[in-house]
Amino acid sequence: MAGKSFNPFEMAQAQFDKVADLIDLDTGIRELLRNPLREYHFSIPVHMDDGSVKVFRGFRVQHNDARGPGKGGIRFHPQETIDTVRALATWMTWKCAVVDIPLGGSKGGVICDPHNLSLKEQEQICRGWVRQMAKNVGPINDVPAPDVMTNAQHMLWMLDEFEAIQGSKFPGFITGKPVGMGGSLGRTEATGYGLIYTLREALKDKNINPQDTIASVQGFGNVAQYAIRLYTELGGKVICVSCWDQADQTAYTYRRNTGIDLDELLQITDRFGGIQKEKALEKGYEQLPADDWLKQEVDILMPCALENQITGDNVHLIDKKVKLIAEGANGPTTPEADNFLEEKKIYVIPDFLANAGGVTCSYFEQVQSNMNFFWVKDEVLSRLDEKMTSAFHAVNDLATKRNLYMRDAAYVIAISRVAQACKDRGWV
Ligand code: NAD
Numbered sequence: 538m539a540g541k542s543f544n545p546f547e548m549a550q551a552q553f554d555k556v557a558d559l560i561d562l563d564t565g566i567r568e569l570l571r572n573p574l575r576e577y578h579f580s581i582p583v584h585m586d587d588g589s590v591k592v593f594r595g596f597r598v599q600h601n602d603a604r605g606p607g608k609g610g611i612r613f614h615p616q617e618t619i620d621t622v623r624a625l626a627t628w629m630t631w632k633c634a635v636v637d638i639p640l641g642g643s644k645g646g647v648i649c650d651p652h653n654l655s656l657k658e659q660e661q662i663c664r665g666w667v668r669q670m671a672k673n674v675g676p677i678n679d680v681p682a683p684d685v686m687t688n689a690q691h692m693l694w695m696l697d698e699f700e701a702i703q704g705s706k707f708p709g710f711i712t713g714k715p716v717g718m719g720g721s722l723g724r725t726e727a728t729g730y731g732l733i734y735t736l737r738e739a740l741k742d743k744n745i746n747p748q749d750t751i752a753s754v755q756g757f758g759n760v761a762q763y764a765i766r767l768y769t770e771l772g773g774k775v776i777c778v779s780c781w782d783q784a785d786q787t788a789y790t791y792r793r794n795t796g797i798d799l800d801e802l803l804q805i806t807d808r809f810g811g812i813q814k815e816k817a818l819e820k821g822y823e824q825l826p827a828d829d830w831l832k833q834e835v836d837i838l839m840p841c842a843l844e845n846q847i848t849g850d851n852v853h854l855i856d857k858k859v860k861l862i863a864e865g866a867n868g869p870t871t872p873e874a875d876n877f878l879e880e881k882k883i884y885v886i887p888d889f890l891a892n893a894g895g896v897t898c899s900y901f902e903q904v905q906s907n908m909n910f911f912w913v914k915d916e917v918l919s920r921l922d923e924k925m926t927s928a929f930h931a932v933n934d935l936a937t938k939r940n941l942y943m944r945d946a947a948y949v950i951a952i953s954r955v956a957q958a959c960k961d962r963g964w965v
Pocket of ligand 1: 684685686728755756757758759760761779780781782788789809810811827841842843844865866867892893895896
């Protein structure tokens, strides 16, 4: 999460400004797109199990909805800030646009730490969030979803509260619901698999066989786990993962040079993606400092944890062997680090393209929920593959044709589409 000096929203704006200059965007549309259209800040009182009342801060930021209803997750995190939410809402706008789904960009959050909250307390936060936002979210204006430290159960509580307030059933109000309760098959896998669909295409484009590649992954949560699953199925080898250690309040990297065993690690991992240190050591993993995932002699790096992880301070620690970075997390690389990567010609599949599998599948979930007709898993995943593959090639082709850094090429496509929608609507 955001450190003291790091402001993710300033970073999102810096990325935007660079491309706005590149495509010579008019002043009015530039001003409109570099800030959110709307934002909500509110308090959520919760009756704690110990009898006290604690008030949590909640947010929803609706960055832009020119292309369709807002879409974006709700994150629970102790260091959540409004600028993090603004940045993530902005990136959602670009993400939906780059994969060409008819949705805008939103994001929500609550400053809280679910590690220290009972399920009853978490349920009250979910219901309280919806009570505050019920008038301003919904299946045809803004559709929430899970994000860091929120899950299908949280979404179902939120849906239930929304439907109780509205007095009707609205399965399309929220996505990331449990399968069988309006959820889509394939949603759990979607972000990690989507990341690997784009990686697969990038390797194909570079004539590299996945079986000849080794990767190091930051994070071991939802995105990382499914990315590792599919990458390994394609023949790749992961030697490193890292995760946050709640007891020690620091992150560690776990390495096994012969390759990690995903299923074995899953057995010793909690629901927050934290690996049990002692058990990992018993199973022959080396425990290394937090940043070591970045320093490995591998072909591919996959940051799949949080924003602000590859920075001006540590980017030079990336090994010379690294050819490609596939960003599963949102905003893992700062503009300063981007300059270095661009100069060193390290190929980057940028976050809002690489991790768009989640929102694409959420869009499929919303479509299915609104129809009340659900597809089989193969149909979901093959539609997802099709969307991710075509979005990847559109960006890669533009980057090649205009000799652009991949992040800039993705931004050119996304910003142009959103700007056009705003113009077509007569907003600017
Ligand atoms: P998650 O909560 O399931 O997992 C996060 C993982 O990161 C955990 O293993 C945690 O231990 C680890 N982590 C936390 N702090 C760390 C640190 N300082 N160093 C190393 N590891 C650390 O979250 P997730 O759903 O896998 O999301 C990961 C990232 O991907 C986030 O940036 C999120 O916004 C982004 N993302 C997620 C989705 C999705 O569908 N889940 C979609 C798009 C983008």
